[in-house]
Amino acid sequence: MSTTDVVIIGAGPNGLSISAHLGRMGIEHRVFGRTMETWRANMPVGMMLKSEPYASDLSAPEAGFGAGDYCATTHQEYHERLTPLSRERFISYGDWFADQLVPNVEDVRVHSLSTTSEGFRIETSDDECVTARRVVVATGIIPFAYLPSVFKDAPPELVSHTSWHSDLSRFSGKEVVVVGGGQSALESAALLREQGASVKVVLRGEKVFWNTPNPATVSLTQNIRRPVARLCEGWPCWAFDHLPDVFTLMPKSWRVEHGLGFLGPSGSWWLRERVESHIPIWARHKVLDASTNGDRVLLQLDGPDGRLAVEADHVVAGTGFRLDLARLGFLEDSLVSQLDPVAGAPKLTRHLESKVSGLFFTGAPAAPSLGPLMRFVAGTHFTGPRVSRRIRSSLRGVGLRSKSRRSMVEERSNVA
């Protein structure tokens, strides 16, 4: 069994950012996961980021590692505002960031996490057992993909969640119903149509909400009226962006509502024409039932004109995510109950530390404690420095096994 100071589970934007900060502090740590895997495996080719480019930088301990720096280094065009980054460019940016700042990512899955007298015991898909004094869970939102119960008996060949696809071209020539009115549903619908599928969108809400574009440039007066924050633009965005510490002091029900609900389902302005001009949108329709009809799926809908049946080759459900710690799959049961879950997420301190001392959570599960910023790449600018500083100060008390980043990488390649 090997021992380390810190294990980070997950190598997405949060895991990479925290590792970059710990590396700079010389804190020995290991990172388990595949670099930017969510963006490769759970988002479709052709997708664009909804966040503005200026809000899509990973947090690094020094300047020079933003998406704009990556584009400048690789001679690619980059605009801070109004020109969305593609999924492909964002993945390459994440890889570039990792190559320079987090070269010690180990491509293994964590199968179990339990507590020991020393701290934590982690078992990986390589059958390795590691003990760590601190653990950061940076496993993102995908484990919480939510399919409504109406689809629970439908086979995956007929009904799937948006996050199960990285390539929608396999639906070319098929009839597909997309359920949902948020960005994932609307962008999947646009990509499906552009890749040769016949698509309709069904949503429960009154209508699709479309965002309006931000101004192309921001004058001082505009910035006072509608300040630019990483999370989004406007005073509520500024408050959620700058004051996660204050957010922790608010009543629980308010935190859950705003942490998970702020910036709710809507489509990006640049997607609107690709959807509205080409794809039928059935608002105010609820799916009552989904059944198999040969190799097709039959949906029973309830809409403003009563009930109707719709048949399709496939249903793609853009039905979002519901936090539920048990669904992470690697936390031992007793650990889950100690985490004192709120809305399926652990209760966290302002250092993102859970009720189990030394166990930290980032990303979407941190949103009910620290606010909506945590759900986005922009949140890495809070979590990266905050978690790493807390880990450094807490390890000082028990004796820090400091190592340079170079020695960590050399050690790992010797093991390999």
Ligand SMILES: Cc1cc2nc3c(=O)[nH]c(=O)nc-3n(C[C@H](O)[C@H](O)[C@H](O)COP(=O)(O)OP(=O)(O)OC[C@H]3O[C@@H](n4cnc5c(N)ncnc54)[C@H](O)[C@@H]3O)c2cc1C
């Ligand atoms: C369709 C979609 C579009 C989005 N668009 C945007 C956007 O435009 N802008 C924005 O700011 N945010 C966007 N988000 C939110 C986005 O997921 C986060 O901002 C960002 O990816 C969060 O980073 P993360 O590191 O917390 O999680 P992730 O990027 O999800 O990374 C988590 C990592 O943990 C790994 N992992 C999980 N379980 C294990 C395990 N047991 N062992 C090892 N590794 C594990 C995963 O493989 C993954 O690589 C989007 C989300 C979705 C679903």
